[in-house]
Amino acid sequence: GESVGLHLPTLSVQEGDNSIINCAYSNSASDYFIWYKQESGKGPQFIIDIRSNMDKRQGQRVTVLLNKTVKHLSLQIAATQPGDSAVYFCAEGFFGNEKLTFGTGTRLTIIP
Amino acid sequence: DAMVIQNPRYQVTQFGKPVTLSCSQTLNHNVMYWYQQKSSQAPKLLFHYYDKDFNNEADTPDNFQSRRPNTSFCFLDIRSPGLGDAAMYLCATSRVGGATEAFFGQGTRLTVV
Numbered sequence: 001g002e003s004v005g006l007h008l009p010t011l012s013v014q015e016g017d018n019s020i021i022n023c024a025y026s027n028s029a030s031d032y033f034i035w036y037k038q039e040s041g042k043g044p045q046f047i048i049d050i051r052s053n054m055d056k057r058q059g060q061r062v063t064v065l066l067n068k069t070v071k072h073l074s075l076q077i078a079a080t081q082p083g084d085s086a087v088y089f090c091a092e093g094f095f096g097n098e099k100l101t102f103g104t105g106t107r108l109t110i111i112p
Numbered sequence: 113d114a115m116v117i118q119n120p121r122y123q124v125t126q127f128g129k130p131v132t133l134s135c136s137q138t139l140n141h142n143v144m145y146w147y148q149q150k151s152s153q154a155p156k157l158l159f160h161y162y163d164k165d166f167n168n169e170a171d172t173p174d175n176f177q178s179r180r181p182n183t184s185f186c187f188l189d190i191r192s193p194g195l196g197d198a199a200m201y202l203c204a205t206s207r208v209g210g211a212t213e214a215f216f217g218q219g220t221r222l223t224v225v
Binding site for chain 1: 145154167
């Protein structure tokens with residue numbers, strides 16, 4: 001079956017540096033992708049999404065890049081802060097279908 | 113203000129004893145989901161409601177049931193919890209038309225003893 005997965009399960013970044021979290025997906029027909037942040041003991045929190053007809057979208061300190069040629073999605077976090085420490089999940093979905101498929105997740109640790 | 117509220121945050125139940133987890137929302141969203149999340153794993157969809165229509169995932173065990181008496185509330189019933197059912201249970205909601213910006217509750221952590 002098709003799946004969404006991540007290249008790296010853990011990532012440690014020095015505070016203030018930029019971080020890049022990667023995600024590989026296999027369903028080229030997905031209409032959109034979402035990045036979620038999940039802090040310990042909490043539910044996932046929406047960060048940013050991108051539609052399949054876009055290749056870049058920026059938010060506050062975050063940028064998502066979509067490379068459909070290689071089916072790759074990345075989340076860039078600028079000037080990381082201790083509060084960015086969390087597990088980050090990518091997820092994919094289809095318009096008109098209520099379901100999301102989550103990837104494995106990457107644990108980001110910010111080193112003071 | 114919390115928009116998707118799950119109660120309780122922590123639940124301890126005995127092996128084989130039925131347990132119900134609850135979720136309420138103030139967003140008036142049509143779709144409500146229940147996910148199971150085990151340690152260091154991605155959330156796994158158990159089932160969801162689109163309005164009153166129940167949609168079960170093919171691999172969700174019969175031990176898991178759900179009720180949605182109205183738009184605001186949705187319940188997860190585990191009829192006979194086993195040790196393998198210990199997990200975080202997440203409720204989420206979204207608007208009609210797609211799962212973009214699904215809003216998650218804080219989850220209920222279930223322990224089975």
